[in-house]
Amino acid sequence: MIFQMALLTFQNVSKIYPPYFKALININLKIYKGDFVILTGPTGSGKTTLLKLIYREEKPTSGEIFYEDVPYSKLKKKELSLFRQNLGIIFQDYKLFPELTVYENIKISLVLSQKFVKNDKFLIYEYLERFKLSEKAQKKVKELSGGEQQKVGIIRGIIRDPEILIADEPTGNLDPSSINEILEILKDFHEKGKTIILATHDPIILNQNLGKTIRLNRGELVEDV
Amino acid sequence: MFRYLSKIEIKQSIIYYLFLFLFFSFWNFFSLFSFYFYLNIQNTLQIYQDRLAINMLIFSEKNPLNIFNLLSEIEKIPHVKNIDIVSPEKLLEKVKKDLPSEILENFSEEELKAEFPYILKIYPLSIKDYPALKDRLNLLTKVNSNIQIYEPRFFKLIYYAYFLKIGFVIFVAIWIFFYIFFLYFLNNLLNLHLKNQTQIFLLLGGTLRKFKLLRFFFLVSVLVLAFGHSSSLFFFISDTISSIFPFFKHYPDISKEKDMLYFGIYTFFTIFLLPWLTILISYRNYEI
Known part of the structure; x- marks a missing residue:
């Protein structure tokens, strides 16, 4: 039997938002390299909070999260930044730079990932073409519709070819054909051995049986399949 | 970036x-x-500070030894930097040209000198020492009516500016x-x-x-x-x-x-x- 070290480990993690809203209660969880984790549960169950803890937008109130065997709390600023450079994050609220163009928003992500790309302009336009956004490349993000902004957010997350892709409700504003397009991309990603953590309650995705499903309810882990 | x-x-x-x-x-x-x-x-x-002095005028004093004794007393005051003495002779020489010709004609030089005081120009260590020094010197004027003290013009303005x-x-x-x-x-x-x-x-x-x-x-x-x-x-x-x-x-x-x-x-x-x-x-x- 080969011992595999968990990529991410949650050890008795709780998150309480002041004064007393318990967003997550005593979560114990292991995510391995190459896992396709579907995080599901009703609205307010703690999915987004759990993702925020992974990319360290929030810190746990108690407990510890480990990246491989390194506790998050021991990560220095520089190490945290390097860790984030290896993440692809698709935010529920897109988190784009409204003053920058579509092209610039994607380019920033690529530059920050510090990965060598021979022809980044070509790569960006290839993704934009795939998502039918190439004509809007030079438009400011704030001039796009919600669905288009979401697509830009998705491209920004996946173009840097991250080790871990974290997606928070990535299909919320998309039409069924775009959802299928994204699912194809996610499957390709997974086949390349990448780790995907996806929070959703979209039935189209849930019915696909893509991987390990984790169900949360009122901050508690109720099912880990 | x-x-x-x-x-x-x-x-x-x-x-x-x-x-x-x-x-x-x-x-x-x-x-x-x-x-x-x-x-x-x-x-x-x-x-201005370098030229600022309290002028002590000593009238009717014929004996230079008394002036010397007074000088020694004043030098003991801690706020004093130095003292210049202007004798009646020097003073007369200085103001002679400004005196009306009638006075010069009617009085001899000796008579005029007798009317002129000794002036002690007493320089304080700094402007802030000035009031204390003036108080000490004022005590002398109280015991001797022949002594008068004059402070420079605009002194208050200079003092506050300090x-x-x-x-x-x-x-x-x-x-x-x-x-x-x-x-x-x-x-x-x-x-x-x-x-x-x-x-x-x-x-x-x-x-x-x-x-x-x-x-x-x-x-x-x-x-x-x-x-x-x-x-x-x-x-x-x-x-x-x-x-x-x-x-x-x-x-x-x-x-x-x-x-x-x-x-x-x-x-x-x-x-x-x-x-x-x-x-x-x-x-x-x-x-x-």
Whole structure:
């Protein structure tokens, strides 16, 4: 039997938002390299909070999260930044730079990932073409519709070819054909051995049986399949 | 990367930078002028202080030995720097040309000398010693009616101007604090305004270092422009004042190394060091 070290480990993690809203209660969880984790549960169950803890937008109130065997709390600023450079994050609220163009928003992500790309302009336009956004490349993000902004957010997350892709409700504003397009991309990603953590309650995705499903309810882990 | 971050910073914060330009133009202009006036006042005071003496007039004293004894007594007073003696002969010689010709015709030189007092010009250690010295000397006038004391004209004005030095130090401290507070306030305002963008940048793997450097670059650029603008205006106006009132010296004097050193320190602190420190402090809680 080969011992595999968990990529991410949650050890008795709780998150309480002041004064007393318990967003997550005593979560114990292991995510391995190459896992396709579907995080599901009703609205307010703690999915987004759990993702925020992974990319360290929030810190746990108690407990510890480990990246491989390194506790998050021991990560220095520089190490945290390097860790984030290896993440692809698709935010529920897109988190784009409204003053920058579509092209610039994607380019920033690529530059920050510090990965060598021979022809980044070509790569960006290839993704934009795939998502039918190439004509809007030079438009400011704030001039796009919600669905288009979401697509830009998705491209920004996946173009840097991250080790871990974290997606928070990535299909919320998309039409069924775009959802299928994204699912194809996610499957390709997974086949390349990448780790995907996806929070959703979209039935189209849930019915696909893509991987390990984790169900949360009122901050508690109720099912880990 | 800096190009994109600059775009974010400038597009959203141009109005704040414009405000900084106006504020610093005013602040720097006022600071330079305060120093200009203060140093000129101190300079004038210094010239006057060296000539400032309490004149003690001793009438009807024929015996120089008594004057010598009095002199020894006065020299023991701790506030005394030195004493000059003007004898009736010297005094007569000095004022002879101003005396009406009738007096000179009707009185002999000996008679005139007998009417003239000995004058002791008593110099205090500094202006602040002046009142205490005057009190001590006044005691002598009470025991001897032949002794009178005269203080220089405008003494009160000079005396209070001396204390401007302490007031100026307090003013400078408050004025610098006001500038630091403004820079800190402005940085906080900019940080708050750009908080979302900063957080996105950090979550994508960026560091605050780039934001700090960029902010420093923008602040310094605006400050240099405002400094150039307000300093030129100051030099033009101070030149005009100095040409009208020649006793008003140029500060800073470009030909003097010491002046240029102080001016350089002032520039370094206001344009580079304080902005950088306030940037560092204002970003303390923005790390996620």
